[in-house]
Amino acid sequence: MAQQIVLPIKDSNVLRMVQDTLLDSFRAGRRNYTVFQVGKATLLRVSDVMTLKKSDVYNPDGSVKNTAFIHDKKTGKANTLYLKPVQQDLLKYHDWLIQENINSDWLFPSTAHSDRHITEKQFYKVMARVGDLLGINII
Template structure:
């Protein structure tokens, strides 16, 4: 099989369509959208986004921290994440988790198994599905 080409989204209209599709075309749309937004804002690898814990991002009262401190899985380096650009998304996502009665230590839990986070493979499938729906062939987890 040919290597799939994954490209960044350079067009703001395409970006908006991808965001809307992530939000509206899945049962866990709010989660999928927030994964995308956090990845876009922090420029983390998807493997690092998936393994964020709720406590990395939220204060005990549910408010969003200004910064999160994580260790990059691949390089082991400490990394500071500035969460201000996605504060609103994270607040809406927190409300969604509460509404859905999803209680997990993971920021992005699997909807089937709350004790596990969603996998890169699963999110890749989500992005591929968005690509299919929008007839865009270059979406992937690095988009």
């Protein structure tokens, strides 16, 4: 697969438009928005965000853990994620999963196959669509 070059969004107005579009323009908008927010807050690669499990970020009672511990897929290094900046987003997302009756071990399951997580390719397509909707090039 060709390496995707992802540039940071430096303009706060563009960032807000991207967030609003992710949330409002897709059936799984809450999931797409939360993927984006978790990536932004943790600075993880998309591949590592996609492979997070619900048990990595949620306690059994549905509350959000303060920190998550993962292994970076590319480097194999242990990584500590501080989840406080996205705690509210993750709580709303947890409610959305329950409301949509989506039951999966994956934090970001595919809407078509909840036993699998959304793929990087799917998420890049979502981001490309956001760029098209906003008339900007974000990937």
